[in-house]
Amino acid sequence: VINEHLSDATLSALLDAPDAPERAEERAHLAACPSCEQRLSELRSVVDLLRGLPQVEPTRAFTLGPRSVAEPANVVRLRRWYVAARAAGASLAAVFVLLVGSAAYLDTTGVPSSPPTRALAPESKPAAGAAPAAASPAPPPPSALAVRAPQKPAAAENPDQAELRAATTGVRPLPTLTPVSLPPPIANIVEQAPAGDPGAPLRVVASVVGVLAALSLLLTVVLRHRLGHEHA
């Protein structure tokens, strides 16, 4: 038999499952403890009173009519704009990322349009075609050549020397995008670019696309807020 008085939690559980086998000790305590028995009967009265509360009759019926189910026209229109703005924002943002990535790539590799050293290198003549250009190591960026020019004539450097230099300095020239491998429209843009900044036109396009993407996403947020307001 438990000597301490039973807690409210135990009494409440006993009310809901009076015959639970694991409550045998508590029941034994109750039989011997008038005070706990009294508290149990008070709690039982509370529950009986709650069960006796009358069910309230609803003031009206809540069946739905076709009109209450259909969304109002302005909400439908708002939702359509929201979906369009979200799609536009997402695709513009994707294009923006692609353009920024391409511009950064062009910046690191560089597309020298008319470095004198390059014209002397036989393997990088446009006439050589795409296959040899891709197979041979690309010439280093023009800036690197310009620094090295006083010490050694650039024309003298052959692919083996470039390999050797890469091995000793740890700087391997990145493969270059040659005009041959670019689709004509992009190649045209790139050829018009200043020699030192091949990514510039892409960056211009990217910033326009970026602004449009930001505007679309802003519009999406505003429309979403308005939609939430309509539903509330």
Add this chain to the structure above:
Amino acid sequence: VQADWGDTEASIRAAQRGEIVAFNRLVVQYQRQVYNVCYRTLSNPEDAADATQEAFLGAYRGLSAFRGTPEGFRPWLLRIAVNACYDQLRRRKRRPGESLEALGREPDEESGPAERVPDPAPGPEQQALSSETARGIEAALARLSPDQRLTVVLCDVQGLSYDEAAQVMAVELGTVKSRLSRARAQLRDLLLAAGELPSAARRLEQ
């Protein structure tokens, strides 16, 4: 109630296909219970009606997401109703002067709908209380925290199982039990202090 689970299931499936007539069969089946939960939670007939309507609209729009058995429909529906009630309570908090406590302390004010009329067909355990006693209990209920009030409303007033109440409130079974025991103990204290308990208990015994 157990016998018509088949009907309930058929109505749910048809309503999920968009048949509003089938959904309205579910509305008719559950509106009284949904309204009562809302009324006992909000203590105000207009707010309870708004929350009930909101709950059924929300249920209609979200019905395609319901994947349970027909037994699971009532807790699912009541969960939506309870959320609608909590939205109402939050809105009410922004409008001062209409607090639950005020409603609880002035029970004489004509506050109810055509309710105080007892259940036309009371169950064996459902004895009609005098309206005076009922008001005393409502005043005590109004002074509980919303969570505790909801727990006693679901378990003791509406007779849901612990398990169903746990689904409605999205809490563990143990949480239901502890909230229920604390709410009952607090109601006991409130009713004892108001002098309702001994007299009411005697009245029930007679």
